[in-house]
């Protein structure tokens with residue numbers, strides 16, 4: 668992935684500000700920048716080169732004020748957080764996309780758009796559309812969190828593909844053109860081996876009837892896209908209508924087992 672260094676530096680507040688950041692803060696900012704500015708990046712290998720080791724990644728932990736798995740809504744790497752717009756009384760999935768999924772929405776919309784272009788089944792397109800959105804709340808185990816968030820409203824197959832895309836991301840499948848992502852060498856260290864539960868999940872999914880649906884989420888889960896492609900949530904209104912059971916009371920007000928998770932995303936400034 669090629670990074671537009673000038674706009675990255677500008678985004679971070681200028682060269683002097685960047686010079687004052689430690690390497691971990693820069694890595695964080697780089698990751699956010701890639702999520703936020705997908706349309707400014709182009710395919711390439713600009714990120715290849717020197718990757719940290721696992722020991723170097725671990726040594727970075729005590730150089731920052733936050734833990735690595737904090738959700739996007741709860742942290743700003745570039746100045747203070749901003750006031751969030753109010754949510755409607757009965758929020759829909761589209762409302763969350765427009766008002767709360769600020770960092771992840773472009774990435775998942777691009778992924779779903781690509782899946783659509785690639786002729787994927789509607790449930791795969793929907794899984795691509797939803798797969799990373801729980802990262803607004805928490806990044807650790809985001810596949811499991813995202814699947815839990817959507818489970819009451821989508822088919823078992825869609826929830827399965829969302830949950831296990833996280834594990835499959837660590838394992839190449841040359842038969843469908845999926846390679847281990849360079850980004851993971853940056854985030855986890857070049858000598859990283861996935862945790863046993865990830866390996867076990869991969870082995871289970873590899874032999875599951877829904878392997879290919881899950882794999883297709885990873886195949887369409889790209890960080891580099893055509894410049895200027897900015898799909899809107901409305902492109903997916905029909906698919907959402909057919910495959911997402913929107914509660915009439917609104918997400919978070921429906922008394923489902925996950926209503927509090929939706930409320931936490933809607934109200935991240937609540938002190939308790």
Ligand SMILES: [Fe+2]
Nearest residue numbers: 798799832833
């Ligand atoms: Fe993901």
Ligand SMILES: [Fe+2]
Nearest residue numbers: 774798799888
């Ligand atoms: Fe993703």
